[in-house]
Amino acid sequence: MNIRRNGQSDLVFNIEWQGGQTGAQIDLPDYLARGGYQALRRALATDPAQVVQTVKDAGLRGRGGAAFPTGLKMEHVRDNLELERYVICNADEGEPGTFKDRFVMTHLPFQLLEGMTLAAYAVGANRGIIYIRYEYPEAQASIRHSIAAAVEAGLLGDNILGSEFSFHLEIFSGAGSYLCGEETALLSSIEGKKGRPRLKPPYPTQSGLWGKPTLINNVETLANLPAIIGRGAVWYRSLGTADSPGTKLISLSGDVNNRGLFEVPFGVSFREIIESCGGGIKNGRKLKAVNIGGASGVVVPPHELDCRLEYGACAKREITIGSGAVFVLDDTRSILDNVRNRAAFFLHESCGKCTPCREGLRQVNRIIGALCGGAGTASDLAKLERYTRTMQQAAFCGLGQAAGNTLISSLAYFRSEYEAACRDVQPAAKKEGTA
Amino acid sequence: MEQVAMKINGAAVSAPQGSTILEAARQLGVKIPSLCHHPDQRVKANCRVCVVEVEGSRNLMPACSTRVAPGMEIRTNTARVRETVQTILELILSNHPQDCPNCIRNGNCELRQLAADYGMREYKADIEPVALPIDTSTLSLVRDPNKCIKCGRCAEVCHHVQETGILYSHFRSTDIGVAPEYGKQLSEVNCVLCGQCVLVCPTGALHEKDDIPAVWAAIDNHEKHVVVQVAPAVRVSIAEEFGQAPGTIATDKLVSALRFAGFDRVFDTDFTADLTILEEGHELLRRLQTGGTLPMLTSCSPGWIKFMEHNYPDLLPHLSTCKSPQQMFGALAKTYYAQLSGIAPEDIFVVSIMPCTAKKFESARPEMADSGYRDVDAVLTTRELGRLLRQAGVDFNKLPPGEFDAPLGVSTGAAALFGATGGVMEAALRTVYEVVVQEELTEVNFTEVRGMAGIKEATVDLNGLPVKVAVAHGLAHARRLMDDVRAGQADYAFVEVMCCPGGCIGGGGQPYGTGTASREARIAATYAVDAAMPLRKSHHNPAVQQLYQDFLGQPLGEKSHHLLHTAYCDRS
Known part of the structure; x- marks a missing residue:
């Protein structure tokens, strides 16, 4: 079920998808029947700068994890002297526990295509690329067919809807690297180079794909645009909170009764998400911890769950909304196992470019391996904290900086589990867990 | 600003x-x-x-x-900065061999210096044992991936300065490494062995093949008459090995140091640099007069030669057939000098002190045995010489001055120029001008071909015949010129190319710390050496004149052809 507030009858996506179900795709006739492409039609009749202004007014922020104001990004691309520009959709959804972009691409492809076309019109780009991860063949097929249908219907390609505006869109398949979800690594990947992050500045908005100004946004971000442009910033701001307008797609998984994808307005609490959307903890067990924001997010105990889903409120409590993944652990789960899984994932996916991420993760994995094998010591915990701090403080890219989030938060909230795994910490000294 | x-x-x-x-x-x-x-x-x-x-x-x-x-x-x-820097050093060291005393960079390793500065006496991280195979496949370079800290400096110079593109950063995460394509060894790819990667490596992951033991063995063998030749570029850089500033001229101390170390005769590659000018100058004139292949390209730089053999085999006829001064020296040492001294050539051991790693490869080329023996037996880089002298107990800065032995130690200022980019060209022009014009060249400085610009051009008037010349240094610039030559868009008569930026004074065998600043200082010193010489034109070298009179006959003569000229092979 969707959590609706303030009497709102509809949201941005109006989707709900629970494990096991495979709802039908909204094809082009369906999408048009629901008012699809009205926003594009309206935008084409106005100045592109007006589109950017509406996105700024709506307060949309990037949904891929970094939450950068989308309108501002658009303005940076738009204000370039260089006229060859690109719009890129980051559909390299690699964050463990996240499956929102896949769903949008397989079920609401035209909402994404319309959003990209709106973005292209706003920033003055004539070419676009959807970078879809290799592991999503269904999404690639769906987008491929949808692009063809949109071109056929005059909604993509030359002179869209009879206007002067042309926009050509193609798919680029990733090759399996998590790191290529980092926007500059993604650009390098498209250019045929190694998928490693580039120095910023220059930002992609100045020097992106092939050195040209480039707007890169997540699937969910771009798919928000038809609603914002079609229904206006005021309507959009009626969803969510003043700090964080709109809605968020939540990928809910783990030990809850209803696992699936839910759209919620900003401002609901994580507890509400778990109870209302998730239908509570499976098998009547007790909630132990929630991993918010994916593998690069934080692990928090139940008492933190009253925190509202809102950028400001979460930042204050060092909770990362990230991609919107919420992974629930019941009281049978081991925190250390969870952290070991995350650390192994990041060690495998690190691009290896910078020392803190590459060597930090190597050491972190050794130490967690030792802890899980009963060979850890109290001094290992201090090292874990120091290595993770160094990764956060000094890694080259955002992914490296976030790779230790699960670890550092779990060490803060569930230290007793780590201590219990240390051979040199006496049982008498082992404190009660906070969870 | x-x-x-x-x-x-x-x-x-x-x-x-x-x-x-x-x-x-x-x-x-x-x-x-x-x-x-x-x-x-x-x-x-x-x-x-x-x-x-x-x-x-x-x-x-x-x-x-x-x-x-x-x-x-x-x-x-701040505490935060210090903790982070120390932790990063700890993380690097945790994946680095813990055997500094055994390492060739012990004493000048940037990582070890930082570890010392930051008090890294106790490695708190778990040591990850590393045992990747060491690439010793070439005669010039050694690549030890275990000591690589993945900084990327070598790949940067290989791709953007030399454009040879041999070393790549490959794989990801902890598998990341810098190596030739597909796990090949350096001998299996088009590496020209220039050693620019060694110059920028902060650790012992890339270094020259150490030939010091072979040299000691020859010196210690009293049956052997060990002669040493010193390249022009070494006299303006060796002092850096002993703490002096770049650009310090140390010719006289260098001679004394080599004598101290036990070499029987201390000769000078400058002698055969002058000889090269006579052979190459006449070769140019012959090509100009007989419609030979033009532009003629210089052939002193072995990395450059190997680059041509790999990448431009169709242009090999453009290369001068002259051997490099090092190899001319070797061929003469075991023929002319053997005759003069009455020492059997098989008892003569020729050592070169070179600013260059590719010279090791050159000396072992099968063509380089025209004396009937291997012409040059061992090549030491400037860095190896520094180590050898320290092992010999030389207190370099306190040595009294010494003088090269005759006759293979007699030279002119023109020969000294060989160390700097444009130097061979300038030396050649001084001689070619006087040979063609038949009157004295009063302004000997050809400043158009001096300096660090990547490609330099000049036109010289030879008795009404305008001769257009060009100079390139660093292989990226050389590639630009060769593409023009290949496309028939280069109307030069003569082109000088040096493999390394700045010429030999910036060679891959030079002291660590070589960069633009030290290159410029060594170039300035090179011109000072030239200016201070009583003779500044190669054809005025009395020992070279004597050599032609007593032994070779004339430039491009029968004996020269046999001993001083060579051929190249297609390695594409």
Whole structure:
């Protein structure tokens, strides 16, 4: 079920998808029947700068994890002297526990295509690329067919809807690297180079794909645009909170009764998400911890769950909304196992470019391996904290900086589990867990 | 340039707009550690040891890639910065062999120096044993991936300065490494063995093949008459091995040091550099007069020759057939000098002191045995000579001056120029002019071909015949010129190419720390050496005149053809 507030009858996506179900795709006739492409039609009749202004007014922020104001990004691309520009959709959804972009691409492809076309019109780009991860063949097929249908219907390609505006869109398949979800690594990947992050500045908005100004946004971000442009910033701001307008797609998984994808307005609490959307903890067990924001997010105990889903409120409590993944652990789960899984994932996916991420993760994995094998010591915990701090403080890219989030938060909230795994910490000294 | 006002560690300072925090801090005497940073290279920001605090920034910022901004408050010495830098060093060292005394870089390793500076006496990290195979496949270079800290400096120089593209950063995560394509060895790819990668490596991951033991063995063998030749570029760089500033001229101390070390005769490659000018100058004239292949390309630089053999085999007829001065010396040492001294050539052991790693490869080419023996037996780089002299107990800076032995130690200022880019061209023009015009050249300095510009051009009037020449150094620039030659768009008569930036004074065998600044200092010193010589034209060298009179006959004669000229092979 969707959590609706303030009497709102509809949201941005109006989707709900629970494990096991495979709802039908909204094809082009369906999408048009629901008012699809009205926003594009309206935008084409106005100045592109007006589109950017509406996105700024709506307060949309990037949904891929970094939450950068989308309108501002658009303005940076738009204000370039260089006229060859690109719009890129980051559909390299690699964050463990996240499956929102896949769903949008397989079920609401035209909402994404319309959003990209709106973005292209706003920033003055004539070419676009959807970078879809290799592991999503269904999404690639769906987008491929949808692009063809949109071109056929005059909604993509030359002179869209009879206007002067042309926009050509193609798919680029990733090759399996998590790191290529980092926007500059993604650009390098498209250019045929190694998928490693580039120095910023220059930002992609100045020097992106092939050195040209480039707007890169997540699937969910771009798919928000038809609603914002079609229904206006005021309507959009009626969803969510003043700090964080709109809605968020939540990928809910783990030990809850209803696992699936839910759209919620900003401002609901994580507890509400778990109870209302998730239908509570499976098998009547007790909630132990929630991993918010994916593998690069934080692990928090139940008492933190009253925190509202809102950028400001979460930042204050060092909770990362990230991609919107919420992974629930019941009281049978081991925190250390969870952290070991995350650390192994990041060690495998690190691009290896910078020392803190590459060597930090190597050491972190050794130490967690030792802890899980009963060979850890109290001094290992201090090292874990120091290595993770160094990764956060000094890694080259955002992914490296976030790779230790699960670890550092779990060490803060569930230290007793780590201590219990240390051979040199006496049982008498082992404190009660906070969870 | 506009100045930006800011604060570093609380002190109000200013730095030129556009400079990085690292540049600004170093200018102001604030030391910030670095490993992947190199002043001549693009910013990589891989190693992260240069992180500093910038007020208002949540994370630490890399000083190498962050530009100064007005009002910026930078702190380089806080507990947070120190802990992070020490942790990063600890992380690097945890994956690095713990055998500094066994390492060729013991004493000048940048990583070891930082470890010492930051008090890294106790490795708190678990040591990850590394045992990757060491590439010893070439005669010039050794690549030890176990000591690689993945800074990327070698790949940068290989791709962007030399454009040879041999060393790649490959794989990801902890598998990351820098190596030739598909796990091949250096001998299996088109590496020209220039050693520019060695010059920029902060650790012992890339180094020259150490030939010091072979030289000691020859010196210690009293049956052997060991003669040594010293390249022009070494006299302006060897002092750096003993703490002197780049650009220090140490010719006389160098001679004494070599005698001290036990060489029986101390000769000079400058002697055969003068000889090269006579042979190559006449070859140029013959090509001009008989419609030979033009432009003629110089052939002194073995990395450049190997580059041509790999990449431009169709242009090999353009290369001068002259051997390099090193190899001319070897061929004469075991023929002419053997005759003069009455020592059997098989008892003569020829050692070269070269600024170059590719010279090791050149000396072992099968063509280089025209004396009937291997012409040059061992090649030491400037760095190896520094080590050999330290082993010999030489207190270099306190040595009395010495003089080269005759006759293979007699030279002119023209020969000294060989060390700098444009030098061979200038030396050749001094001789060719007088041979063709038949009157004295009074202005001997051809300044158009001097300096660090990548490609230089000049036109010289030879009795009404305008001769257009060009000079390139660094293989990226050489490639530009060769593409023009291949496309028939180069109307030069003569082109000088040196493999390394700045010429041999910037060679891959030169002391660590070689960069644009030290290259410029050594070039200035090279011109000072030339200017101070009583004779400045190769054809005025009396020992060379004597050599032609007593032994060779004439330039391009029968004996020259046999001993001093060679052929090249297609390695594509």
